[in-house]
Amino acid sequence: MKKFNFSLQKVLEIKEQLLDNFKIELGSLNNDLKNIDAAIDNLKRQFRDINQEFVNKSRISISVGEMTYYKLLMESVFKQIEVKEEEKQEILRKIEAKRQEIVNMNKEISSLEKLKEKELEKHNRAVEKSEEIFIEEFVSNKSMTKKYAV
Numbered sequence: 001m002k003k004f005n006f007s008l009q010k011v012l013e014i015k016e017q018l019l020d021n022f023k024i025e026l027g028s029l030n031n032d033l034k035n036i037d038a039a040i041d042n043l044k045r046q047f048r049d050i051n052q053e054f055v056n057k058s059r060i061s062i063s064v065g066e067m068t069y070y071k072l073l074m075e076s077v078f079k080q081i082e083v084k085e086e087e088k089q090e091i092l093r094k095i096e097a098k099r100q101e102i103v104n105m106n107k108e109i110s111s112l113e114k115l116k117e118k119e120l121e122k123h124n125r126a127v128e129k130s131e132e133i134f135i136e137e138f139v140s141n142k143s144m145t146k147k148y149a150v
Contacts, residue, residue, distance in 0.1 A: 004123045012112045019105045026098045033091050040084045047077045
């Protein structure tokens with residue numbers, strides 16, 4: 001009998017390749033998230049440093065111009081933090097969406113693999129059946145040959 005050939009093998013291979021691509025994209029998104037977290041930490045550290053410098057100068061004596069300068073500088077850093085936090089939330093949404101795509105693709109691959117297993121079992125049963133028939137015919141032919149040879 002012919003060799004087993006899964007009719008949806010190409011589909012299964014494409015889905016597995018897509019799954020690998022999704023995992024790579026998820027890794028990239030996680031890397032982006034780490035970079036944004038690091039940027040947020042740096043901005044917060046910068047904000048604390050500026051604030052500490054402002055407090056230290058305020059203890060001694062500070063002009064109105066310097067106060068305005070520190071206020072504007074801190075507002076600027078604070079706005080940058082807010083922008084980075086929004087970027088972080090967007091990346092978190094993308095990560096969740098990518099995880100859902102990976103879960104869905106895993107389900108599709110799993111169902112295709114189960115279908116492949118069922119078709120393989122069906123194929124193996126058909127092979128066994130054809131081998132049984134062949135053996136029965138072979139034995140039957142042998143006994144017929146002996147009968148007529150005598």
